[in-house]
Amino acid sequence: MSSLSTTPPPSVSPDGRAGTLPRTGGRSSERRGDRVFRGLSLGAGLSLLGIIVAIAVFLVVQAVPALRDNTASFLTDTVWDPNAASPAFGIVALAFGTVLSSLLALAMALPVALGVALFISHYAPRRLAGPLGYVVDLLAAVPSVVYGLWGIFFLNDKVIDTSAFLAEHVGWFPLFGADGIYGRSVFLASIVLAIMILPIIASLSREVFLQVPTSQQEAALALGATRWEMIRTAVLPFGKPGVIGATMLGLGRALGETIAVAIVLSPAFVVSLDILTPNSGNTIAANIALGFAEASSTGRGALIASGLVLFAITLVVNVLARAIIHRRREFTA
Amino acid sequence: MAKRIESIGLDAYYGAFKAIEDVNVVIEPKTITALIGPSGCGKSTFLRTLNRMHEVVPGARVTGRLLLDDEDVYGPGVDATGVRRTIGMVFQRPNPFPTMSIYDNVAAGLRLNGVKGKKVLDEAVERSLKGANLWNEVKDRLPKPGAGLSGGQQQRLCIARAIAVEPQVLLMDEPCSALDPISTLAIEDLMTELKDRFTIVIVTHNMQQAARVSDRTGFFTIEATGEPGRLVEIDDTQKIFTNPGEKRTEDYITGRFG
Numbered sequence: 001m002s003s004l005s006t007t008p009p010p011s012v013s014p015d016g017r018a019g020t021l022p023r024t025g026g027r028s029s030e031r032r033g034d035r036v037f038r039g040l041s042l043g044a045g046l047s048l049l050g051i052i053v054a055i056a057v058f059l060v061v062q063a064v065p066a067l068r069d070n071t072a073s074f075l076t077d078t079v080w081d082p083n084a085a086s087p088a089f090g091i092v093a094l095a096f097g098t099v100l101s102s103l104l105a106l107a108m109a110l111p112v113a114l115g116v117a118l119f120i121s122h123y124a125p126r127r128l129a130g131p132l133g134y135v136v137d138l139l140a141a142v143p144s145v146v147y148g149l150w151g152i153f154f155l156n157d158k159v160i161d162t163s164a165f166l167a168e169h170v171g172w173f174p175l176f177g178a179d180g181i182y183g184r185s186v187f188l189a190s191i192v193l194a195i196m197i198l199p200i201i202a203s204l205s206r207e208v209f210l211q212v213p214t215s216q217q218e219a220a221l222a223l224g225a226t227r228w229e230m231i232r233t234a235v236l237p238f239g240k241p242g243v244i245g246a247t248m249l250g251l252g253r254a255l256g257e258t259i260a261v262a263i264v265l266s267p268a269f270v271v272s273l274d275i276l277t278p279n280s281g282n283t284i285a286a287n288i289a290l291g292f293a294e295a296s297s298t299g300r301g302a303l304i305a306s307g308l309v310l311f312a313i314t315l316v317v318n319v320l321a322r323a324i325i326h327r328r329r330e331f332t333a
Numbered sequence: 334m335a336k337r338i339e340s341i342g343l344d345a346y347y348g349a350f351k352a353i354e355d356v357n358v359v360i361e362p363k364t365i366t367a368l369i370g371p372s373g374c375g376k377s378t379f380l381r382t383l384n385r386m387h388e389v390v391p392g393a394r395v396t397g398r399l400l401l402d403d404e405d406v407y408g409p410g411v412d413a414t415g416v417r418r419t420i421g422m423v424f425q426r427p428n429p430f431p432t433m434s435i436y437d438n439v440a441a442g443l444r445l446n447g448v449k450g451k452k453v454l455d456e457a458v459e460r461s462l463k464g465a466n467l468w469n470e471v472k473d474r475l476p477k478p479g480a481g482l483s484g485g486q487q488q489r490l491c492i493a494r495a496i497a498v499e500p501q502v503l504l505m506d507e508p509c510s511a512l513d514p515i516s517t518l519a520i521e522d523l524m525t526e527l528k529d530r531f532t533i534v535i536v537t538h539n540m541q542q543a544a545r546v547s548d549r550t551g552f553f554t555i556e557a558t559g560e561p562g563r564l565v566e567i568d569d570t571q572k573i574f575t576n577p578g579e580k581r582t583e584d585y586i587t588g589r590f591g
């Protein structure tokens with residue numbers, strides 16, 4: 001077939017010197033492809049960077065006038081009253097609520113998610129593992145507004161009962177202080193967040209666990225490890241960077257979750273550990289969603305400033321995760 | 334305490350596919366037995382039935398009897414993990430745990446057995462690494478990752494890991510196939526040393542290696558693809574290589590196979 005035959009490489013290079021090895025510039029079409037691709041990827045990378053910088057600059061510019069008019073201290077006050085004649089707003093209560101609800105969500109979701117991931121990857125019979133993995137992936141794709149509605153119409157009642165139980169029996173625990181009113185609380189918001197991020201963490205972790213090479217699993221088994229011991233020796237250490245990544249993705253989603261929290265939480269601008277009661281906290285993202293429509297121009301600036309803080313929190317979390325992964329990088333497969 | 338192995342009418346399956354059929358062998362304590370044969374004839378499969386690693390493959394199963402000093406390895410109530418602690422294994426491709434240091438790799442088996450004391454572990458690690466001829470090369474870098482060693486060193490690390498738990502039998506599946514001649518010789522010397530303490534079964538494609546290190550040699554083959562592999566004969570290595578009882582063995586050894 002003549003269409004398949006290729007022209008033999010020229011034995012004389014463009015600069016006229018004889019030789020059989022291809023010379024620089026000898027196969028120009030390939031090199032052009034390389035150049036074009038390098039240009040494209042460089043351009044894509046730079047424009048992404050440009051967009052991020054532009055967003056940051058825009059946000060800062062919008063926030064500065066409001067911060068200038070602020071009569072309270074933005075970084076150390078809990079008050080949030082940016083629409084008043086003399087605006088006063090501080091980020092502390094919002095930042096505290098955001099981090100608290102996300103950490104609680106993570107604490108609830110992570111163990112379960114890892115269990116689910118390990119069950120699918122290493123315990124479930126294959127006939128069950130496939131559909132189960134599919135369901136988890138599906139749950140990860142459910143829009144958060146659905147979780148929010150489910151949380152307020154279904155989960156709230158159960159959480160009220162659970163909260164009453166916790167307050168009565170383990171009320172001495174710092175998080176479970178209460179005054180007899182429960183529901184629409186940080187606890188409820190955390191549970192909704194936990195349920196939202198669970199499938200994300202589970203799905204990504206399962207993916208990582210499935211990639212553990214058979215040879216390493218067999219190495220552990222051949223030493224006489226039980227299945228759980230094998231998972232501890234071979235699977236979990238191998239999957240650790242991936243699990244950390246998945247956790248951070250989940251945490252990022254929890255930190256930035258807007259509508260589900262806005263729906264379920266009865267907000268207040270206070271720093272409180274009483275997670276069982278309503279009006280004991282708020283989050284940055286939910287506050288933006290609830291406050292934006294009625295905000296004055298200073299109010300908007302204040303919300304944007306709070307958005308910048310959320311951005312910073314997420315950044316810190318990511319840097320921490322990278323640091324953890326980096327610390328033992330020579331030991332990662 | 335080396336142990337004796339005897340297989341009686343052993344068949345191994347992958348799902349519906351019978352990979353080996355009716356294998357009958359006796360492997361005496363403190364001997365080296367080499368298994369040779371063409372690719373795909375079931376050498377690895379047989380080796381893995383000996384420490385119940387075969388059943389780790391989904392759908393794989395074994396029928397027949399396998400005696401370890403008169404105790405049936407596949408008997409009811411016998412715990413596979415216990416069998417594997419007694420019968421160690423070294424794989425064809427070096428597979429140290431990449432997330433562990435050299436030290437932790439060697440200590441892994443002991444830790445699985447619940448050994449905790451630092452002194453005990455230190456001693457066992459040193460003893461095993463010396464036993465695997467690796468101590469001098471790694472004694473100054475024990476906390477470094479095991480995956481950072483050369484291929485030959487990694488394989489000796491895996492041997493150290495396997496002998497650290499003091500198994501009674503050591504199985505080695507083509508342990509030198511990825512190694513240079515010097516590492517190969519080092520591992521062969523090692524096998525000869527280890528023979529004093531362990532029963533060793535080794536799969537190899539290298540005739541010279543089989544001739545050099547083993548006391549007994551077993552020849553596996555298959556009639557045709559899709560057929561199960563069979564043990565054609567097993568005898569003293571000397572005899573197999575000079576005067577085999579079967580024409581097929583002779584053809585294979587002299588390179589007239591297939």
Ligand SMILES: Nc1ncnc2c1ncn2[C@@H]1O[C@H](COP(=O)(O)OP(=O)(O)OP(=O)(O)O)[C@@H](O)[C@H]1O
Pocket residue numbers: 347350352370371372373374375376377378379390562
């Ligand atoms: N995990 C598996 N699943 C299904 N079939 C397998 C599996 N492993 C091996 N087999 C089949 O079993 C037969 C024996 O394989 P085995 O690996 O024991 O051969 P071998 O003698 O070790 O070959 P080699 O010398 O190439 O390593 C082959 O037909 C192979 O295709």
Ligand SMILES: [Mg+2]
Pocket residue numbers: 376377378506536
């Ligand atoms: Mg093999």
